[in-house]
Amino acid sequence: MDPGVADLSRLQFALTALYHFLFVPLTLGLSFMLVIMESVYVMTGRAAWRQVTRFWGKIFGINFVLGVATGLTMEFQFGTNWSYFSHYVGDIFGAPLAIEGLMAFFLEATFVGLMFFGWDRLSRLGHLFVTFMVALGTNLSALWILIANGWMQNPVGSDFNPETMRMEVSDFGAVLFNPVAQAKFVHTVSAGYVMAAVLVLGVSAFWLLKGRWTAVARRSMTVAAAFGLAGSLSVVVLGDESGYALTDNQKMKLAAIEAAWHTEAAPAGLTLFGMPDSVAQTTRYSVQIPWVLGMIATRSLDGTVTGMSELVLQAQERIASGQVAYQAVERLKADPKDTAARAAFEQHKRDLGYALLLKRYVADPAQATPEIVKRAAWDTVPNVPLMFWSFRIMALIGFLMIALFAGAFVIASLRRHDQYRPFLWAAVAAIPLPWIAAELGWVVAELGRQPWAIEGVLPTFLASSSLSRAALWTTIAGFTLIYGALAVIEVRLILATIKHGPDEDEAQAPAPVGAPIPAQPLAA
Amino acid sequence: MFDYELLRLIWWALLGVLLIGFALTDGFDLGTATLLPFVARTDAERRMVINTVGPTWEGNQVWFILGGGAIFAAWPFVYAVSFSGFYLAMFLVLAALILRPVGFKYRSKKPDPKWRSRWDWALFVGGLVPALVFGVAVGNALSGAPFRLDGDLRATYEGAFLGLFTPFTLLAGLMSVAMLVLHGAAWLAIKTEHGPVQARARAYGFGAGTLALFLFAIGGLMVAEMPGWRIVGVIDPAGPSNPLRTTTEMVSGAWLGNYQAHPWMLLAPALGFLGMAMALVGIYRERGGLAFTGSSLGAAGIIASVGCSMFPFILPSSIDAHSSLTVWNASSSERTLRIMLLVTVVFLPIVLAYTAWAYRIMFGRVTADAVAASPDFY
Numbered sequence: 001m002d003p004g005v006a007d008l009s010r011l012q013f014a015l016t017a018l019y020h021f022l023f024v025p026l027t028l029g030l031s032f033m034l035v036i037m038e039s040v041y042v043m044t045g046r047a048a049w050r051q052v053t054r055f056w057g058k059i060f061g062i063n064f065v066l067g068v069a070t071g072l073t074m075e076f077q078f079g080t081n082w083s084y085f086s087h088y089v090g091d092i093f094g095a096p097l098a099i100e101g102l103m104a105f106f107l108e109a110t111f112v113g114l115m116f117f118g119w120d121r122l123s124r125l126g127h128l129f130v131t132f133m134v135a136l137g138t139n140l141s142a143l144w145i146l147i148a149n150g151w152m153q154n155p156v157g158s159d160f161n162p163e164t165m166r167m168e169v170s171d172f173g174a175v176l177f178n179p180v181a182q183a184k185f186v187h188t189v190s191a192g193y194v195m196a197a198v199l200v201l202g203v204s205a206f207w208l209l210k211g212r213w214t215a216v217a218r219r220s221m222t223v224a225a226a227f228g229l230a231g232s233l234s235v236v237v238l239g240d241e242s243g244y245a246l247t248d249n250q251k252m253k254l255a256a257i258e259a260a261w262h263t264e265a266a267p268a269g270l271t272l273f274g275m276p277d278s279v280a281q282t283t284r285y286s287v288q289i290p291w292v293l294g295m296i297a298t299r300s301l302d303g304t305v306t307g308m309s310e311l312v313l314q315a316q317e318r319i320a321s322g323q324v325a326y327q328a329v330e331r332l333k334a335d336p337k338d339t340a341a342r343a344a345f346e347q348h349k350r351d352l353g354y355a356l357l358l359k360r361y362v363a364d365p366a367q368a369t370p371e372i373v374k375r376a377a378w379d380t381v382p383n384v385p386l387m388f389w390s391f392r393i394m395a396l397i398g399f400l401m402i403a404l405f406a407g408a409f410v411i412a413s414l415r416r417h418d419q420y421r422p423f424l425w426a427a428v429a430a431i432p433l434p435w436i437a438a439e440l441g442w443v444v445a446e447l448g449r450q451p452w453a454i455e456g457v458l459p460t461f462l463a464s465s466s467l468s469r470a471a472l473w474t475t476i477a478g479f480t481l482i483y484g485a486l487a488v489i490e491v492r493l494i495l496a497t498i499k500h501g502p503d504e505d506e507a508q509a510p511a512p513v514g515a516p517i518p519a520q521p522l523a524a
Numbered sequence: 525m526f527d528y529e530l531l532r533l534i535w536w537a538l539l540g541v542l543l544i545g546f547a548l549t550d551g552f553d554l555g556t557a558t559l560l561p562f563v564a565r566t567d568a569e570r571r572m573v574i575n576t577v578g579p580t581w582e583g584n585q586v587w588f589i590l591g592g593g594a595i596f597a598a599w600p601f602v603y604a605v606s607f608s609g610f611y612l613a614m615f616l617v618l619a620a621l622i623l624r625p626v627g628f629k630y631r632s633k634k635p636d637p638k639w640r641s642r643w644d645w646a647l648f649v650g651g652l653v654p655a656l657v658f659g660v661a662v663g664n665a666l667s668g669a670p671f672r673l674d675g676d677l678r679a680t681y682e683g684a685f686l687g688l689f690t691p692f693t694l695l696a697g698l699m700s701v702a703m704l705v706l707h708g709a710a711w712l713a714i715k716t717e718h719g720p721v722q723a724r725a726r727a728y729g730f731g732a733g734t735l736a737l738f739l740f741a742i743g744g745l746m747v748a749e750m751p752g753w754r755i756v757g758v759i760d761p762a763g764p765s766n767p768l769r770t771t772t773e774m775v776s777g778a779w780l781g782n783y784q785a786h787p788w789m790l791l792a793p794a795l796g797f798l799g800m801a802m803a804l805v806g807i808y809r810e811r812g813g814l815a816f817t818g819s820s821l822g823a824a825g826i827i828a829s830v831g832c833s834m835f836p837f838i839l840p841s842s843i844d845a846h847s848s849l850t851v852w853n854a855s856s857s858e859r860t861l862r863i864m865l866l867v868t869v870v871f872l873p874i875v876l877a878y879t880a881w882a883y884r885i886m887f888g889r890v891t892a893d894a895v896a897a898s899p900d901f902y
Contacts, residue, residue, distance in 0.1 A: 062633075065625035068582065073618050075592045079607030080614050084678050086607075090600025091856045098597035099867055101590035106875045110583035110882050117579035117900055121885050133878075161857075163764040165677045166600070168857040333675060465608035466680040475615045482619055486626060493633055504899055 003360075006464040008472035009081040012479065016073050017446075018439055019483050023067035025438050028142055028189050029196025029231065030060045031135035036223055038131050042124050052219050053131075054119075055502035056200065061116060062493050066486060068109070073479070075101075081472075083465035085453050091168045092158050092175060093148055100144035108137025142192070143185050150181025153449060154250060155457050160349050162332040167457060180250070183238070184445070190235035191441065194401050195434040197228025198427075201408055203498055205427035208418040216502045218417045225408035232401040239398070250455075252380055253448040255308045256387040259283040262307035273392070276384045281309070283388075308381050315354065315377040318456075319368075322355030324348040326365045353457040360461055382450050390440040390447075397437035404430055529761035529852075531861040535598040536838075536851045538868065540831045542594055546587035547704070547823045552816075553581040555708020557624070557651025558701070561644055563712065563724040567637065570644060571895045571902065576715035578628060578902045579886045583879055585624070597864050601677075601767065601854035602838050606661075609669050609681040613657050613688055620653035632902040651708075652701065659700025662830055663693030666779065667750065668842030673767055682843060692746050695739055702736035703826060705729065706803055707819040713812035717891045726807050729815070733804045740796055740826060747833060752778025753840040753848055760852065767853045772837075772845040779833040789832040795825030 034057055041049035075097065078086050086094075111133040118127055151158075157174030158167045169175065201224040207217035254260075259276035260268065261283065274286030325348035331341035357376040358365035368376070407423055418424070449455055453463040526534075556577050564570040577584075596603040607614050623646040631643035667690065670683035709729025716722045756771045763769065783789050799822025806815030834840075836851040855861060895901045 061629055065629040068585075069622040069625045072589065072621050075589050076607055076614060076618065078596065079592070079603045080611055081608070083604040083608035086596065086604035087600055087677055087679070090596055090603060091860050094593065094595075094597030094600055094603070094856070095860055095864060098590065098593035098864060099871075101586060101593040102867060102871045102875065105586045105589055106583060106879070109586045110580075110875075110879055113579035113582055114882055114885055118885060119900055120898065161764070164766050164857075169860050169863075172859070172863050465604075465611070466678070467608065467611055471611050471685075474612065478615060478619060482622060486622075489626070489630065493630060496633075 002469065003461055004469055005467050005472060006461045008469060008476065009464045009467075010460065012081060012472065012476050013077060014446075015476070016070065016077065016479055016483075018442060019487075020067065020070040020074055021438060021442055022435060022487075023063050023070065024142075025188070025192035025195045025434075026063050026199065027060070027067050027138050028192030029194070029227075030056060030063070030199070031131070031138050032193065033196050033200060033223060033227055034060060035128070035132050035135050036227065037219075038128050040219075040223075042128050048215050048219060051502050051504075052216050052223075054504070055216060056220070057115070058497055059199075059494060062490060062497065064112065066490055069486070070483070081465055081467070082453070082463050085458065085463035087166055088458050088463070089155075089158075089167045089454055091166060092151060092155075095169070095172070096144045096148040096151075096175075100141050100148075104137050104141035104144060106137075108134050108141065111137065139189055142189050146185045146188055147176060147178065147181045149445075150178045150184050151175055152454050153184075153445070154178055154180040155454050160329075160352055160457075162329045162345060163336060165329075165333075167454075186238045187235060188441075190231050190238060191434065191438050193231030194228055194235055194405075195438060197224045197231055197405065198401070198430055198434045200224035201228060201404075202428045202431040205424035206498075207501070209421060209424050209428070211418075213501045213503075214418065221408065221417050222412045225405060225412040228401070228405035229409045232398065232405050236395075236398040236402060239395075251306050252308065252311050253382065253387070253444075255306060255311060256382045256384045256448060257391045257444065258305065259286075259384055259388045260305055260307045261309055263304055263310045264307065265304070268305040271388075274388075276388045278384050308384075312377045312380065315380045316373055318351040318354040319357060319373050319376055321348045322351035322353065323358075323365055323368070325350075325352040326355040330366075353452075353454070353459070356462055357451065357459050360459070379451050382448050387444060387448050390443045394437045394440040394444065397433045400430070400433065401437075526862060526865070527762060528858040528861075531858060531865065532761065532851050532855050534865060535855060535861055536831075536835070538865075539595065539599065539838075540828060542587065542591045544824045544827050546584075546591055547707075547827060548820050549584035549587055550581070551655075551704045551823060552707045552711035553577045553584050553624075554651040554655045555704040555706070556711055557647045557708075558655065558705055559708050559712065559725060559728055560651070561648050563709075563728060564721050567640060568892045568896065569721050570640070571632070572716055572721060572890055572892050573712065574628065574631070574647070575890045575895050575901045576712060580882060581628065582625070583882065585621075588621075594864075598856050598861060599838065599849075599854055600856060601765065601849050605671055605679045605681075605849065606665075606669070606839055608679065609671050609683070610661055610664070610688065611681075612685040613661065617654045617657045620650045622650075623647065624650035628902055651704075655701045655704045656697045659697035660688060660693045662700070663690075663696030664688055665839055666696070666747065666830065666834065667692055668753070668774075668840040668848075670843045671841050671847060672844035673847040675768075677766070677768070679847075692743075692750065695743055695746070699736055699739035699743060699826075702732045702739060703800075703819075703823055705732035706736055706800070707816075707823060709733075710803055710807065710812065710815035710819045713807065713810070713815050715890055717889050719892075726810070729807050730804060733800055733807065733819070736822070737797065737800045737804075740793075740800070744793065747779050748777055750779075751776050752781070752833075753837050753845060754778045754781060755836070755850065759836075763852065765853055765855050765857070767847055767849055770846075770848070770850060770853050772840070772848045772850075774840075774842075774845055782832055782835055792825050792828035792832045796822055796829055797825070799823070799825050 034053055037049060037053040037056060041053055111130045114122065114130045115134050118130055122130060156178050157169060157171035159170050161168045200220050204217040204221040204224065207213050258271055259274060261281045269288040269290040271283060272287045272289055274283040276283045324344055328341045328345035328348065329352065331338050332345060355365040357379055358368045358372060361372045361376065362368050404427065408427065411417060411420060411423065451459050453460040556573060560570060560573055564573045627643045627647040627650060631640055670687070671679050671681045673679055706729050709725045709732065712725035713722060713729070716725070751774045753772050753774055756773050799818050799820070802818030803815045803822055806812065806818050838849045838851065838854060840848040
């Protein structure tokens, strides 16, 4: 196997996932904001709210199609680029993806057509129902994909089967109610709500500053302020750091985020800033707040946050245990009825994945020297400075968002929407922030998972397909080209739509006077 | 009651249902997009054609996405081996399909004729390329793919991209295009107003349908001559999913063996021929409903024929018969198949119900006047 292919596959996956994740969170949030706006329209019957809904619906549509288009790549990329991953965990990982299609994608995709084409064919309440179904569908899809992703972070409810050489599900309920998945779902959709609220708030602020379409802008700002305040509180308070204390691997991620090289006496202090140094394994110039990390991570004053050095020692032990499991699997391959091998496997199967880490250095993990075992154990430490800084910037943006929406909420409650111009400029300037935070959140979650594709089960470098580097470079170049062009087109269209404002566009094809009304059935 | 053997059979049938569902729904979107630049010449005509599928194509496309997810969940070996093996072909399909959502949505955002013409051709590519590659892929499944599995069940693919294109697989690709163009033309016959667009669609549809009939017959003759696969020795239909435990061999004409053993399977190719013929009659007599029913039945019959010919194989290996993937050795575990069946039984009827409702809301022909009058149309 060519290790360069795994690296290139990671590059392609990161590019396509980060790109996909520019559009999806906005869809998650904006769909529910449309439900709120349209509900007010249905309840009050005021045309201004219809205009608000239809304008943000247009923005939603432009963004939605790119989420769909780039999602196609994601659905098939496990098979195209991560063939061994697909074989190794398809029995568990495939199920949430299939359920996502059946339960969520059909819902959002079928109803989104009616949402755009059904204004004249549905009753007001009927159309609101359709919009709600779109919002429900998009958010359900986030639930299922995060159940899949949560399992990669914390692979519960499954066992390795030597007869089929793969992981198989043993408890589907555990996969479904995986605490890591639940935390991730709440955190991710909340981030989407914040993203949508920031966009709506920023654009409304821009219009207020320019004194254009102020009726629509004030209404939009009010919805964004309330929705964004709830979302930003949720995204920070229900951040998924709470899940990091669960397993060894999640502990490693937490230790890397906090640059905790060694276990501290409880309760550990939170490192606010500092310069993590991976070579010297220390954090220079650190500014610490005592007690806070221990309280966040363990929800107690006496729980300890395990440091990286200690976690590496544990990894060494698990590698040794995994070597036994690996040898047992090899013997079972030769003779499935070998009862001694079966017993050894059952005892050590939990650590099989750790032995696979050795395959980076030796073909047969059983032959690894203690030096190699030690090196492989240190491989379980992710990129510490990257984790440390990504997390801090993301968290800082989270707190800024709370401040922004608290301000907007007060201003909107006092009905002084257009009276604080510096605040409005700040709201415009804040538009890119949630995108930065969301992308960094992906980095923390997925680069923090390295070196594992499935934590503790399958290392990333073993998970890729048997492809050539030339094929990888072809598709990376192709995707970059297509995605780049579409990004430029999308941003231009959104800016043009914002500039054009919420006035209904009859200009593209004016109806001739006295044109016959098309025959159409009445809405059911 | 639902033992492992039966679950595998059901999931094999559901794989067929998915492919047929995709061909029948998104199939006419692909066909319509392929026809777009030819049947519609002015902007008003093109908007009419685009808006026949505008409100519903997105839901149709989910059959494709669900296909990916369901193969992953129920046939992980097939998902792992086929998509990595057909790597660049899959990239072509994805790149073409990515153009569709944006094409439909962005085309109408600017009145500039150049802008619109570019998106029209993007939609054309988004229709033609997937239709062609899917057919080529089915052709490659029939002629076997050059992969082998090692002791860890890791798949290595030993073919090149151009190796995917042989006379037989190109014929399959062409037939897939013809079949879906016919289906798209039948759709336009139902959904557009009487006039030049519909007349052109019928003309193209008649040609495509005739070609599809002809190619299906030639393909059948070629399959009779080319190598197929069969399992040697005892089959354990409830055994663990490990392809290396099966012994298979390559035999000329083996793909027709099932029809001798189970003559009722001949219903599938018969449905293919009759459906296509019915579509041609419908198009000739200007009866859109008949044409669409015919092209639907024909596509279902043709896809079912591939499944019946290959059963129990799903993806045979042309270089290492030992590695071939079959219904009995490439599925998920019994537990996963059972859970997924339960989910499907609950949710598929719900999906079909609201899809039918959506089509009912959008029922009726799309007219040029309606498109011009409403700001909601693309």
